[in-house]
Amino acid sequence: MMKKSEVNYELYLVTDSTEKILGSRDLVEIVRKAVEGGVTIVQYRDKDSDAAVQVANAKKLLKVTQAHGIPLLINDRIDVALAAGADGVHIGQDDIDLPTARKMLGDDAIIGVTACSVEEALTAARQGADYVGVGTVYATPTKENAKSIIGVAGTREVLRALHQENREVKAVCIGGINLSNVERVNFQLSVLDSTRLDGVAVVSAIIAAADPKVAAKQFRHSLAHPPPFIGALTQTNILDALSQQTPFLSVIERVATQNPLCHNMTNTVVQNFAANVAIAIGGSPIMSTQAAEAVDLARLGGSLVVNMGTVTPESIAAYITAAQAYNAVGGPVVFDPVGAGATGLRRATVKKLMNEAYFDLIKGNEGEITTVYGVTDVQQRGVDSGVSTSTLEEKARLVRDLALREGCVVLMTGKTDVISDGRRTFTIENGHEFLGSITGSGCTLGTTIAACLAVAKEDKLLAAMAGVLFFEIAAEVAAAKPGVVGPGTFGIAFLDSLYALRNVAVQRSKDGVFLAR
Ligand code: 3NM
Ligand code: MG
Incomplete structure (x- = not known):
């Protein structure tokens, strides 16, 4: 024996x-x-x-x-x-x-x-x-x-x-x-x-x-062997990144010069705006919700956003097929569990998706992230965020714990954003209230982050933070422009600001301020 x-x-x-x-x-x-x-x-x-x-x-x-x-x-x-x-x-x-x-x-x-x-x-x-x-x-x-x-x-x-x-x-x-x-x-x-x-x-x-x-x-x-989506991690020191800004700009410059495919599975309300944001930052958008072409698209070296705006049996099956196709080749997948806690169907869908695929980054507001973590007694009002009752410290702990549990990056958006890969947790204070007054700002933040992840897989937290900062600083710049008086003018100015920031990053790179890897 x-x-x-x-x-x-x-x-x-x-x-x-x-x-x-x-x-x-x-x-x-x-x-x-x-x-x-x-x-x-x-x-x-x-x-x-x-x-x-x-x-x-x-x-x-x-x-x-x-x-x-x-x-x-x-x-x-x-x-x-x-x-x-x-x-x-x-x-x-x-x-x-x-x-x-x-x-x-x-x-x-x-x-x-x-x-x-x-x-x-x-x-x-x-x-x-x-x-x-x-x-x-x-x-x-x-x-x-x-x-x-x-x-x-x-x-x-x-x-x-x-x-x-x-x-x-x-x-x-x-x-x-x-x-x-x-x-x-x-x-x-x-x-x-x-x-x-x-x-x-x-x-x-x-x-x-x-x-x-x-x-x-x-x-x-x-x-x-680790799965393809884990890849080989290099040791980027994010504290250096924070003090110098250089690696963040480098990520933005890489998006602008490598033009990664930005595959968005998102709801019809947001598709047009998300595609415009993707183009403004240098990405190549495709707004396909078809499972049948996801495997081919996954091979093009880009990233995927799964925006759970629509939950039908067909859309759920398509999200899974697509996410698995990206998982198989190591293409980053961003999961936006829209309105996760609002209905039983949405909670069940979150569970199913997390069971069948790996998400490199999960982003949502406090209610959504809480639902994903598995606290089932949160009832959300709608797809927008409710009134928060937890302290920043509690939010940070939740975000970190979810990131640790899933082995991914988690972003909780809000007035103060909290982001963590389980080992490193940061808050971000940028952004502007006008972002809350236009449709699809959360979804297009996902698009921006996904583009950054596609070009900087070696440090997903750094890549995601670059995406958040890119997006939110562009919003601040846009809101401060003369003539921007409300959501309508802001929406247009925001696209222009993203485009301008991207060009700043490319120009700095050309000037040798930093070297793109
Ligand atoms: N026991 P397959 S599931 C023998 O859940 C057995 O206890 C199970 O087969 C349990 O690898 C199972 O073909 C069958 O899916 C597993
Ligand atoms: Mg038995």
Whole structure:
């Protein structure tokens, strides 16, 4: 039997013998290939075969796993595990209870338990489970009777609770994990210091794969590498940036000279103004809301704004397809959860989008950011911000905590903007009240930030701050212009000011005041 301390849970293969997934192929051969490809632990899961068949299969599988020094566990059946001499069992909430299983198998056996909730996970941990299988992360045809789909957010809650208990118990997640989401899910579940994911459990994405060895190899590769949207961080010192302004201007200059694609999925009211803002700062706007072209657009090196102005089944599906396409190539995605707390549909949409995609930056007013954080008792008046009751310090803590939890940049707009990447938190006092009197100023701030992110991926906080300052200083300049008397004249002057500021940045660059990277 394998020593428990040597078990690696990184890529946990759960088998399936059904027609739907295994088909007519030979289970032992499939597992052999998967193990050769890098699976680190195997669970034999067979809900249909008789005990004698299960014992025979388990013995064959054991030869394969033992040859590679990895453990074999048996799903549900303690008798089968004992008869075959397997390394342990995996039990669900409806199987023989953990204390009994432990008595039957002894201390050296590996025993894992399925946990759908914090309570189930903590109970398993306290009763001495070696690991918990947390899920169901995503609905999956492999287990149609799954009790609860808890998503990335629910899974993270369970991991955090386990961590707070300070238990030795290991954790893997399960349900719908495949090669197109494993990098993101692994990142989303491991980003917090206070959660720890020891591995991912997979059925169909390996068992039903055309080549299980290749699939397993690809999983191991994905698990060992950060997702494309994380990229390679360079150490930009943002305090230098603040004192010199130079890096901010450099970001603006890069937008003006590189003309990044600004892909906006936004509501019809704002499209015209957002496109004009994008052009004024040097971006190349495209206002497509079509999922069908998002994959092609994502390859053009720009960035995406998902403005949740419209929430229909079609628009939600399109937001997800587009965000995932940008995630796949490392193109920045800005999420504007418009009116997030206003309706149940919008709250559910926020949850769904955050579950299915990664957002490099989340921007919103206090109510929206509070909703995204998950405080459900905030009822917003409409899509505009309500009256704030929290102090600046409380806002800063919320923004920082959300950024930490999601591993992204969070911007809370308001009279004082608060921005954080979890490690660094700043306030910005610029802007003008006229911005609140024209349609789409929040949406076009998203457009401006997205353009900056596209050209300065190495420090997303710096890029986003450059975008905010660019936008808000242009508003101040515009409001101070002679002839600007109200929202109408302001709107026109604002576009001119953005354009003028951009030219200042380009001119300073040409003069050698700073060197664009
Ligand atoms: N247990 P696939 S979900 C066996 O939530 C199993 O406990 C689950 O299959 C749980 O990787 C699941 O093909 C099936 O989505 C996972
Ligand atoms: Mg079971």
